[in-house]
Amino acid sequence: MSSFSSEYRRPLGPTRLHRVAAALAGVGALLATAACSRGVTASAEESGGRPTVLAAFYPLEWISSKVGGPDARVTGLTQPGVEPHDLELTPRQIAGIEDADLIVYIKGVQPAVDEAVQEHAADKAFDVASMVATIPATAEQRAEQSGEPHDYDPHVWLDPARLATAVTKLGERLGRADGAHAAAYASRATSAAGELTALDAEFQRSLAGCRNRTLVTSHTAFGYLADRYKLKQVGISGIDPDAEPSPARLAEVAGTARREGVTTIFTEELVSPKVAEVLAGEVGARTAVLDPIESRPSGGDYLSAARANLSALRTALGCP
The missing domain is CATH 3.40.50.1980 (Nitrogenase molybdenum iron protein domain)
Known part of the structure; x- marks a missing residue:
């Protein structure tokens, strides 16, 4: 692996003070650049x-x-x-x-x-x-894209x-x-x-016979989970969990939740639950955490976080 090189400047004058100062500056630059390289990848x-x-x-x-x-x-x-x-x-x-x-x-x-x-x-x-194999991005995800556009859901x-x-x-x-x-x-x-x-x-086994199959989530991170297990995802916002949904979007989600008998609005640990809590109060539902597993779980790993999600889904969807 390469590391950044350090350049040493010649002393500005022939005095001992100038030579010592230049040497110290060179050492400092060398240490700083070495630390910069080691901070992310190993030597x-x-x-x-x-x-x-x-x-x-x-x-x-x-x-x-x-x-x-x-x-x-x-x-x-x-x-x-x-x-x-x-x-x-x-x-x-x-x-x-x-x-x-x-x-x-x-x-x-x-x-x-x-x-x-x-x-x-x-x-x-x-x-x-x-x-x-990817699935198409939702309209909300496309609207919030930044950088180079893509037409698939990345989750x-x-x-x-x-x-x-x-x-x-x-x-x-x-x-x-x-x-x-x-x-x-x-x-x-x-x-x-x-x-x-x-x-x-x-x-597959645990979600096969659930009474309800609609997920209302903070943002549309769960499209692949819904696709795989024949669930319906309704996201309050799109790919960006911090995006503020419009009043029209909130009204649309609330209508879907009432119509389909949703009993749980899912929130996330890394995102403010305020909008989801307001929506839950509006439709008479409770809130629960569904982890998009984007950050390391506390005291567990990907598999334990996925199984915690499965438990939350079974409760919310009325699974036998």
Whole structure:
């Protein structure tokens, strides 16, 4: 992995003071630039020769760690508790994207990451959305798009079956990048895909006989979950969870909730629940958390967060 170079200036004069000052400045610059490089990706010595993988946000960090195991150094770009859609990259993170061996991301979730990948790492990018069959973006999602337009819903990680496909493809990609460990990547990818396939079967069984099949959610993050398990998603806002819905949109969602007997309005931990709470009061429903699993769950992982979602869905939808 490369690091930024430091330039040493000649002393301004022949005096000892000038020479000492210049030396200190050079050391400071060297330390600062080394820290800048190490902040996101490891040095060759730190990584032990392992490929460095940058994952854009939590579920992609999870699959990268599952597949990479001890043979790859995986780092996440989005810190826990940060809403991924709002991520703004620092110069250090952009340098890390340029230096990393592989960038695992989903085009359309984080415009700042999309731009950095296009400018600095297009040949090292693994776009999870390009590995699976996508579904069209909703009208709300299209209206809120920023950066380069896309016509699909990017929340592919919320369908365990699609994520299992992406995991297999990631194992193949890491194997091509690091042939010495290709068999280990493939083995771990098979294991992780098996866990996701089992999770999918659990969702299929648990949601098969629910009385209600309509989800009212804070934003339209659950289209793949709804598509996979034959549910209907009604989002208060589109792809941006912080977007303010119009009065007309709120009235439309309230009408749907009343008409279809919705008993729960779903909120998210990283988004203010105020609008959802007002809507729930308006239609006589309660609120509950449905996690889009965009950030690392407290005390768990992707699988435990998905199962917590399944429990919340079963209660809200009246499943046997």
